[in-house]
Amino acid sequence: MKLYIAVGTAVLLVMAIFIIVFVAYYQQKQIRQQLILKEWQEKYRKGLLAATLQAQEHERRRIAQDLHDEIGTMLSVTKLSLNQLGRTVEHNDPGSTVLVQKTRSLLDETIANVRRISRDLVPTTLERFGLVSALEELAEKASNGEVHVELSCSDKMPTLLPQLDLTLFRIAQELINNAIKHANAENIIIDLHCQPTGILLSVIDDGRGFDLDEILKDKKRGLGLRNIESRLNVIDGHVTFDVEEGRGSRIHIQVKNLKPEVEVEVEAV
Amino acid sequence: MLERLIGNIRDYPLDYIGHAFILLPVTIGIYRRQYLNNQLKLVAFYFSISFLEECIQLFYSLNKWSNIHLYNIYLIIDVLIIGLSYYEIFENKIHKKTIAIATLISICVSIFFYSHDTFSSASNTVFRLLCVTLVLFYFNWLLTQMKIINILLHSMFWISAGLLLYSLGTFFMYLFSQFTIGVHTKSNIFDLYWKVKQILYIIFCLFSTIGFWVSKYDKENYT
Numbered sequence: 399m400k401l402y403i404a405v406g407t408a409v410l411l412v413m414a415i416f417i418i419v420f421v422a423y424y425q426q427k428q429i430r431q432q433l434i435l436k437e438w439q440e441k442y443r444k445g446l447l448a449a450t451l452q453a454q455e456h457e458r459r460r461i462a463q464d465l466h467d468e469i470g471t472m473l474s475v476t477k478l479s480l481n482q483l484g485r486t487v488e489h490n491d492p493g494s495t496v497l498v499q500k501t502r503s504l505l506d507e508t509i510a511n512v513r514r515i516s517r518d519l520v521p522t523t524l525e526r527f528g529l530v531s532a533l534e535e536l537a538e539k540a541s542n543g544e545v546h547v548e549l550s551c552s553d554k555m556p557t558l559l560p561q562l563d564l565t566l567f568r569i570a571q572e573l574i575n576n577a578i579k580h581a582n583a584e585n586i587i588i589d590l591h592c593q594p595t596g597i598l599l600s601v602i603d604d605g606r607g608f609d610l611d612e613i614l615k616d617k618k619r620g621l622g623l624r625n626i627e628s629r630l631n632v633i634d635g636h637v638t639f640d641v642e643e644g645r646g647s648r649i650h651i652q653v654k655n656l657k658p659e660v661e662v663e664v665e666a667v
Numbered sequence: 668m669l670e671r672l673i674g675n676i677r678d679y680p681l682d683y684i685g686h687a688f689i690l691l692p693v694t695i696g697i698y699r700r701q702y703l704n705n706q707l708k709l710v711a712f713y714f715s716i717s718f719l720e721e722c723i724q725l726f727y728s729l730n731k732w733s734n735i736h737l738y739n740i741y742l743i744i745d746v747l748i749i750g751l752s753y754y755e756i757f758e759n760k761i762h763k764k765t766i767a768i769a770t771l772i773s774i775c776v777s778i779f780f781y782s783h784d785t786f787s788s789a790s791n792t793v794f795r796l797l798c799v800t801l802v803l804f805y806f807n808w809l810l811t812q813m814k815i816i817n818i819l820l821h822s823m824f825w826i827s828a829g830l831l832l833y834s835l836g837t838f839f840m841y842l843f844s845q846f847t848i849g850v851h852t853k854s855n856i857f858d859l860y861w862k863v864k865q866i867l868y869i870i871f872c873l874f875s876t877i878g879f880w881v882s883k884y885d886k887e888n889y890t
Contacts, residue, residue, distance in 0.1 A: 399846050400856060403839045407863070410835040418828040421806045425818045432813055432890070 448632045455564070462519035465512050473509045480505060521567055529563045530555055533570055533588055540574050544584065547574060551590035556655060558597065565629050566590075566599050566651065572622045573601040573649055581605025581647065596654040604646040610639050626651075668729050675729070685865040685872075686725070689718040692875040702882040709752035710826055710875065716744060736783045742790050743777045746770060746797060749830075753801040756823065757808070766801065773797040786848060791841035798834035802827045814889050822878040822885055829874025836867040 484498040524532035530551055537547040558566075570588055577583040583605030591598045613620040623639075630637055635653035676683050696703065696711030703711060720741045727734035750770025757763050773793050780789035805827050815821045840847045840860050847860040 399843070403843050403847060406839040407836060410838055411832065414831045414835040417803070417806065418831065421810065422818050422824070425810055425813070425815065428810070428813055429816060429818075429890070433816070436890075 444632055447628055451629060451632060458519040462516045465516040465519070470509065470512050470516070473505060473512060477502065477505050477509065521564075524563055524567050525560075528555075529558060529566055530590065532563075532567050533590060536567070536571060536574065537588060540578065540586070545578055545586065546584065547586045547588065549588045549590070552592045555590070555592055558655060562597070562633060562653060562655070565633055565635070566597065566653070569626050569629060569651055570599060570601060572626060576622055577601065577603040577605050577647070581607060583646070592655070596652055599651040599653075600648060602646065602648050607641050607643050607645050607647050609643045610641050671729050672725075681862050681865045685868050686718075686721045688869045688872040689714055689721065691872055692879055693718060695876050695879040699879050699882050702885060703879075704755075704885070706752045706755040707822055707826075707879065707882055709748055709755060711879070713745065713748040713752065714872070714875065716741075716748065720744075733784065735785060739777075739781050739783075739787045739790060742787070742794055743774055743781075746773045746777055746794050749798060749801065750774075753805060756805060762804075762808070766804070769797055769800060785850060786841075786844050788841055788844040791844065792838065795834040795838045795841060798830050799838070802831040802834070816888050816890055817884075820881045820884040820888050822882040825878035825881065826875045829871035829878070832874070833867045833871040837864050840864060 480498065480502055484495070484502065487494045487498055521532050523535045530549075533549050533551070537549045540547040574586055574588070577586050581603055583603035585604045587600075587602045589598070589600040589602065610623075613623065626637055629635075630651065630653065633653055635651060638650040638652075640648035640650070692714045693711060696707070696714065720737070724734040724737055727737060747770065750766060750773070754763055754766045754770070757766065773796075776793045777787070777790040780787045780793075805823065809815060809818070809824070815824075818824050840863065846852065846856075848857055848864075
């Protein structure tokens, strides 16, 4: 009997050791696989997001091109025809001259609008002269009698990857748009700085602010903010919202400079 | 009394080493107190109570008073604390209910088979059975949940592993206690099994110490 007890105890101990080793080994193996799967899923999601954004840019470019090449041209031709018609009408029916002039001014306005939309869709300045120039142009365009937009940036800005340039530009565009449209801001500062850790873009305004949690809770609202997060997700960027209802907002974007190349001297505004 | 204590230490050193080893998880538990969650606090409490129980039993034995009844009473307290600590781990109501029922049954059995002058074989066996069930239940939960990133840095895994070794290693010893540690057992056989029990308890203490030591990684160790 004593021998049986000893053998039984030994067997149970071996069993206990086996269970412990099995649990540790199996759990580690499974969790490793799960983590790899998660990593792949995350990569896939990022890839999908990047492809979506790229497709969006392609579509913008196509629409801009169509607007410029087809509608723009057609409008110009229409204007020429109208001018000819105007000259004919001037001699035969002087009473219709006012109507022709009114149509011409409407046509001019439409042509200007088509050009503006086309330019807004594809930031050509960004592609030709880089982020700082594009932001300068953006600030200039957004400024009017009621709103003052100012750009402040480091003296030396490194040349960024085109994808990074575009992301930062689109985010700045969205934030300025939000500040003017929703926060009724009068003064907006775009702050662009190069840090050892990466690029820091801040958009500071003196508007009425907003409740971030409330906006993010509502799926119908906050699309722009979600879009910013999605864009940053693709390039491993980070956004900090220093916002509150009733006071100006401070939104900081931090991205890693993936490929610092040539340094370009720019004039600080 | 001091001479008797020294004599006992000389004759049964392993008993006193085992006794001292209980202080190891208690000390590390206190050292890592800010990282302890409810279940770990209960395990630390279990070791503190165990140390206190051993001290009282030692005091009784040095005075040549029988301490077997104390051993049987403490078993009920141990069942309660171990059951509670595993109860705290689970959030699922069914899991909680199962553990509560198993613990309650064990307490009822321990009270029913309580003996004043002999080792209660049934109570001890049921206690070990409860521990094995709880540990296997917990391991099963660990494998189905898959939430722990590194199991070797998970405190409850180490504590459960130690408890499983101790419970399964001493299961037959208590199931057939009349042959191993009973009143009529030969002293050499008694000594052998008692030493095995002490060694396994030391292993349990060491595993629990590792568990308390790694408790600071617990919060970040979840997926």
